[in-house]
Amino acid sequence: MNPAITAATEITRTGSGEQVVFWILAPIAVLAAFGMVLARNAVHGALLLIADLFCLAIFYMLQSAPFLGFVQIIVYAGAIMVLFLFVLMLVGVDSSDSLVETLRGQRPAAIVLGTGFAGLIALPIIHVISGTQAAGLSAANNGGNVQAIAKLLFTTYVFPFEIVSALLIIAAIGAMVLGHQERTGPKVTQREMLKRRFASSGPLTPRPGPGVRARADAVDTPALLPDGRPALTSIAPEYGGQSEEEPAVPVNGTNGAGETPGPDDPEGGAPAGDSAPVGAGSGGSR
């Protein structure tokens, strides 16, 4: 084969290595996209989107756009997706969405239209563009992709570039304005919080943590009150404790809490009704 023709083929046709990578990553990208749409938990969706973005970053690199690929990873997969996850945490990470459709006909219509759109776009691409040869970017990237893009960005596209920077600043200010909450009352100081605590009927001191003065300091071992009775409010409800708001109920024999009192306090916890300081004291457990 003529070396010139071989060289031309190398320029215009993608190599077999790229083909391998594409056929591995493309199904992953599609599956990850499907998974994102179908995931009940938004955090899972965000992670699948990150996977997708990574796949795309690699595609960029495969197509002679290494700068964009890295920007994709750093800005998109890094910064933007972190922002997404951050907001997800704020909104409530444990809520998983119901996937029951409430708008009648929305889902079938969406699927039909989505399929139709993909088909309408893809069919002509396969028909028309599949035969054309890619010009390749070797020439354009001569001297480095980053340098070439920088050259374009600061010459031809300098005005859009500046306008986009202004857009970013506006967006930042906008986000601050939207996130800002006006304070409607006077600021609560340390002194006022102290006064409020003393005015209430609750305990003045912090509540005892679990295991205080008990023989063990495990999380399921209630603290002991000065009279030796266990303080059931000192342990989490999951381990047999009481929340402060609930009225004390007998917990004898219902869980491990009943067995933990020492032998010097055989009936410990039985008449729990009088023992729990049920004051609605604020922040006692903090």
Place this chain on the structure above:
Amino acid sequence: MNPSNYLVLAAILFSIGAVGVLVRRNAIVVFMCVELMLNAANLTLVTFSRIQGTLDGQVIAFFVMVVAAAEVVVGLAIILTIFRTRRSASVDDVNLLKY
């Protein structure tokens, strides 16, 4: 390997994103679907840049990324504000502006 494969992949990803926007109610997930659509568009830009042999497509893709970042910032701030007042991030709950 033919570059049109990338274009078909981008079309598929774009459509999946569009369907996601249409069927999901969680505003944040809807936003992520929009991001997917933007990225699919970016992929076509990069691919066409390669087919044409010029870097303009890559520059436009870069601009798209910047605009997407700005959009995400403002959009998420809006979602937060809505959540603060309505205790919900569902786009169907925000339907007061109607007939």
Place this chain on the structure above:
Amino acid sequence: MSSVHALAGVGAEGATSVVGATGAFNATWLLLALPLAGAAVLLLGGRRTDRTGHLIGTLAAAASFVFGLVLFFTLHGRSSSGREVSSNLFTWLPVNGLKVNVGLLFDPLSSVFVLLITGVGTLIHIYSIGYMAHDPGRRRFFAYMNLFLASMLLLVLANDFLVTFVGWEMVGLSSYLLIKFWEYKPAAATAANKAFYVNRVGDVGFLIAIMLMFATVGTTSFTGVFNAVAQHAIGYGTLTAIALTLLLGAASKSGQFPLQTWLPDAMEGPTPISALIHAATMVTAGVYLIARSNPIFTGSQAARTVVLIVAAITILLGCVIGCAYDDIKKVLAYSTVSQIGYMFLAVGLGPAGYALGILHLLAHGFFKAGLFLGAGSVIHGMDDEQDARRFGGLWRFMPVTWVTFGLGYLAIIGFPGLSGFFTKDKIIEAAFDKGGTSGWILGCVALLGAGLTAFYMSRIFLLTFHGERRWSDSGPDAKHPHESPTVMTAPMIVLAFGSVFAGGLLVLGGSLQHWLTPSIGRSAEVGAHTINPAVLTVLTLVVAAGGFAGAYLRYQLRPVAAVAPADSEVSPVTVAARHDLFLNAFNEAVLMRPGQYLTRFLVWSEAVGIDGVVRGIAAGVGGLSGRMRRAQTGFVRTYALSMLTGSVLLVGALLLVKAS
């Protein structure tokens, strides 16, 4: 301009030329201006002129009359070739192709009209001072009377059909204002509206005639149009059309069949108005119009035949209905209708009768005004009672009224030596002389009309002044008949003199006919008389005497019920006459009802059709919006779905276009 009347078959010596105004004729406009100024002062002066209004109005009329006399004698002093004096005032419409000069034409024809209008007008002004003495609207009344005088003078003095039309409309307005002078009376308001509507029909005819003149000749001035007629510039069909549309206008203004229905109703106005406008002057404007347009009517035999038919019908119609009414003013009104029918008959005869028509018009102006004033005096003395069946034996209480009314009555029935004898006999004679079957028919109609006139006028005269009293001077309905004050009787006496002598003065020696020759051409030489004039005069007298005898037998020798017998006790002819020969009912059924249905249909079709389309579009848009509104669900995802649908359609369309 010189051979205006050549077509009239009169001969070249009858042709005269219109000359420019000199001397006193430069001030012809004063004739109109005086009463117009009087009206302006009274209307604009408001309450300040309440106390002196009647004097101002009368003075304006009298001044106009005096000036008219001066002009008349000046004109009389000229040779007959210079007796058409025209003075241009200003150019009214200098439009390209249509130039209307407002000018006044003082010629023999208009001069006699000026004297009649201002003379009788002044007398009636004086009479009204007494008649309207206690009316709160007296000033307004005199203002309208002055306005009428000015309008009527403009009508007869104009030298252009369009300006004549302006006067024509202004007299219509004055007539309307005066008929409804007591507008709080529903009957008066209705009568005024009726007069206005019926006159609109005629006005349209007159307007069409003017438009036809302009379309064919290009001018509307008398000289221009008559020259065109003389030069045969107007085709016979167009000429007939102009003549017939003019006749429509004339018939409506003069209360001729079939547009006579408004005139009897117009008697709802004050009696002086009935005398001045609806007997002596305005209603004769139709006769004036035909006489003035004599070249047109002379040129169209067909139009003259129509005039004769209308006249014959009107004569009989007026007489028959006049026999049935008991209301003294209604009888006089129908008498007016039939007498104007005689005038139309005369002018319809063509060159032989134009002068006779004017002659009868003038005599009629005197005796009918006198009759109306007498009737007004009776009504005044009988506390506004108008039913002749409730009068009787009044001659003892109102001697002056009795004598003056009686002279007018004798004049109208053609008592030998009085006005009507000369003028009406001439018309009957001319009708017979027309020759042929039509001449005989017209003559017999006129003769029959004379007999009927004698009957119904004798009836009303005997019912009012003779026989037993059918009223009482005690009880709740007490009447205290008394003679009217001098200010009212004086004009009646003057008019009575006119009734007695006017006809003779005007007829004897053909003085008026000779005087009018410059305006309407010399009366055609009468050929052989169909009936010897002497025989015809005797015949007419016999017929009139028969009419009087009938009335005397029925209403003098036999008792008369104070209340008219019911319709069931009288003959069908009387019933029909009492209902105006059902012409009002005919108009109502044939014209008014269909008109109402037509307007209702138009209103309905407008509401349903045009408005329906408009409202339908609005309702359609509204309804569509109301339904489309439902698409705004508030769900963002629904909007996104429609966006995606749009995108798919757009891409699909793009591909289709590209593919094809």
